[in-house]
Every structure is written in structure tokens, then in C-alpha cells.
Amino acid sequence: MPTALITGVTGQDGSYLAEFLLERGYRVVGMVRRTSTLNFHRIAHIQDKLDLVPGDLSDQISLIRILEEYKPDEVYNLAAQSFVQTSWNQPVFTGDVTALGVTRVLDAIRIVNPKIRMYQASSSEMFGKVVQVPQSENTPFYPRSPYGVAKVYGHWITINYRESYNMFATSGILFNHESPRRGLEFVTRKITHQAARIKLGLADELRLGNLDARRDWGFAGDYVRAMWLMVQRDTPQDYVVATGETHSVEQFLNVAFEHLDLDWREFVVQDERFMRPAEVDLLVGDPSKAGRELGWEPAVSFPELVKMMVDADMRLVQSGEEAV
Numbered sequence: 661m662p663t664a665l666i667t668g669v670t671g672q673d674g675s676y677l678a679e680f681l682l683e684r685g686y687r688v689v690g691m692v693r694r695t696s697t698l699n700f701h702r703i704a705h706i707q708d709k710l711d712l713v714p715g716d717l718s719d720q721i722s723l724i725r726i727l728e729e730y731k732p733d734e735v736y737n738l739a740a741q742s743f744v745q746t747s748w749n750q751p752v753f754t755g756d757v758t759a760l761g762v763t764r765v766l767d768a769i770r771i772v773n774p775k776i777r778m779y780q781a782s783s784s785e786m787f788g789k790v791v792q793v794p795q796s797e798n799t800p801f802y803p804r805s806p807y808g809v810a811k812v813y814g815h816w817i818t819i820n821y822r823e824s825y826n827m828f829a830t831s832g833i834l835f836n837h838e839s840p841r842r843g844l845e846f847v848t849r850k851i852t853h854q855a856a857r858i859k860l861g862l863a864d865e866l867r868l869g870n871l872d873a874r875r876d877w878g879f880a881g882d883y884v885r886a887m888w889l890m891v892q893r894d895t896p897q898d899y900v901v902a903t904g905e906t907h908s909v910e911q912f913l914n915v916a917f918e919h920l921d922l923d924w925r926e927f928v929v930q931d932e933r934f935m936r937p938a939e940v941d942l943l944v945g946d947p948s949k950a951g952r953e954l955g956w957e958p959a960v961s962f963p964e965l966v967k968m969m970v971d972a973d974m975r976l977v978q979s980g981e982e983a984v
Contacts, residue, residue: 661685662734665691673738676881682706691726717740717761720767727773735776777828777829782831782833786815822896838879841880847868849969855916855970858922868930871928873909874908875909877903879959883958
């Protein structure tokens with residue numbers, strides 16, 4: 661039975677990856693931060709099958725102890741301060757966790773067992789003010805937020821450790837991937853959850869920022885499969901994981917509200933508070949390398965993804981449960 665350590669196991673990607681690995685017979689160790697409020701709702705259905713251990717990307721000693729005790733064959737570093745908007749208000753914290761945290765993971769692996777295979781969660785936000793459309797593994801980075809800058813550091817330090825210490829360290833440059841488990845602070849989930857509340861008469865407006873921003877949106881459950889495939893390769897390389905399609909926030913609104921027989925124009929209010937200081941207008945990935953070398957392609961289409969999220973939020977709101 662192989663053992664995998666997932667940092668950020670309580671997040672959207674961590675929960676889907678944990679499910680995926682359990683189905684393949686892995687022992688899954690999930691690293692969680694010790695906080696005053698437990699946030700295990702995404703993994704509640706599999707929590708009894710996981711080994712949950714306290715640790716933190718800001719504390720290298722905790723990382724070393726986990727590696728020594730559980731001896732993982734694979735490490736998936738998904739933990740980060742991952743909300744772009746928050747990175748403007750907490751740039752130092754974002755840099756410490758999202759950038760330097762990667763160094764601590766890599767160095768802990770180097771110290772304990774450099775043969776451990778590591779996956780680093782890179783991001784399409786590294787491309788930022790894009791210099792090439794679509795974006796591939798060879799597209800230069802031009803990040804437009806503290807989060808994007810931190811992710812560029814994490815990406816390059818992964819390459820540096822790979823080349824300096826002959827470690828198996830691979831980065832997945834994942835474009836936007838969503839699901840019913842997405843946090844409410846993200847625009848996609850904000851749209852689907854509020855649309856459900858409007859449909860049920862619990863709200864009468866939805867406040868958003870830039871409706872023209874275009875993203876390459878896929879399903880998180882598809883993307884964790886790509887992570888695993890990267891780690892199974894003979895040699896570590898970096899891959900863009902994307903659908904190759906781009907859609908605007910307005911198009912997302914169209915699909916979500918039409919699914920509920922509503923017209924989004926009657927409810928959406930643009931609010932300056934949700935505009936970014938430096939906007940990323942267009943992100944669309946070229947996943948041809950992942951398709952060619954990993955045999956990976958997305959299974960869930962854009963309309964299917966949006967409708968899946970709307971249906972899940974309708975059930976959630978109707979149940980009276982608190983959304984998270």
C-alpha cells in the first residue's frame with residue numbers, strides 16, 4: 661500500500677485528491693493546521709479513512725516530523741493562501757505560506773528522504789498579464805497579484821530543487837477548477853450559491869466585480885487525476901492542466917441563472933469593492949502536453965460544471981445547512 665501525504669487536505673482539491681487516492685488503495689495522510697475552528701466539512705465523508713496530522717507550511721520542523729513518522733512515497737503540496745483577493749490585503753502572509761512554504765516542504769523532503777515524489781500546485785495566475793494565448797508550459801510568467809508572484813516563486817523553487825538535488829518534483833500549472841466544494845469567496849461559487857438563494861426567494865441581488873474577465877474553468881475532480889498522473893511519470897516534468905476553452909464571468913452567469921429559469925440582469929449589481937487593483941483579463945490554457953504525455957483530458961464540460969454547482973447549492977440552501 662503506497663502512502664501519500666496531502667497538505668491542504670481540507671480544501672477543495674485536497675478532498676477530491678484524497679478520495680481519488682483512497683480508491684486506488686493508498687494510505688492517505690492529511691496535514692491540517694491546528695486552529696480554534698475545525699473545517700473538515702469537505703472530508704467528513706472520508707475522515708475515518710484518513711490519517712489527519714497537525715502541521716503547518718510555516719513550520720518546517722512539523723513537516724520533517726510528519727515525513728519521518730509516516731514515510732510517504734508521494735507528497736502533494738496543495739496548501740496555500742489561495743484566494744487572490746486576500747493576497748492584496750495579506751501580501752506578507754501570502755508570500756510566507758504560498759512561496760516560502762514550498763521551500764520548506766522541498767527542504768524537508770531533501771533532509772528526510774529525497775526519493776519521495778512531490779507534486780507542487782502551481783497556478784495559471786502566474787501568467788497574469790498574458791504575453792501569449794493560449795498559455796503553455798513555455799509561456800513567460802507575468803503575475804498580477806501577490807498570490808501570482810508567490811506561486812511563481814513556488815514554481816521556480818520546485819524546478820531548482822529538482823535540478824539541484826535530482827529530486828522528483830513536478831509542478832501542475834492548473835487553470836481555474838471549480839466544484840460544489842469551492843469556497844464562497846470565489847466568484848463561481850458566489851454566483852451559484854446566490855442564484856439558488858434568489859430562486860428560493862431568500863435574496864434579491866448578487867454583487868460582483870468585473871463581468872468581462874475570462875477564465876479557463878474546469879472541474880476539480882478531473883484535475884486531481886492529472887496531479888496523480890504527473891507523479892507516476894518516469895521523469896518529473898511540469899504540465900499545464902486546462903480545458904483549452906475560455907468563458908467570461910457573464911457567460912458563467914448566463915448558464916447558472918438560465919438553469920434556474922432566471923435572468924441574471926435583473927439581479928446582478930457591479931460593485932467596485934470586488935474589482936482587483938490589477939486585473940487579469942484573459943486566461944486560457946494549452947493542455948496538449950498533458951493530453952499527449954499523460955493521456956489526460958477533462959471529462960466535465962463547462963455547462964455541466966456550472967449546472968452541477970447550481971444543483972448542489974439548490975440542495976444545500978433548501979436543506980437549511982450553512983454554506984461554506
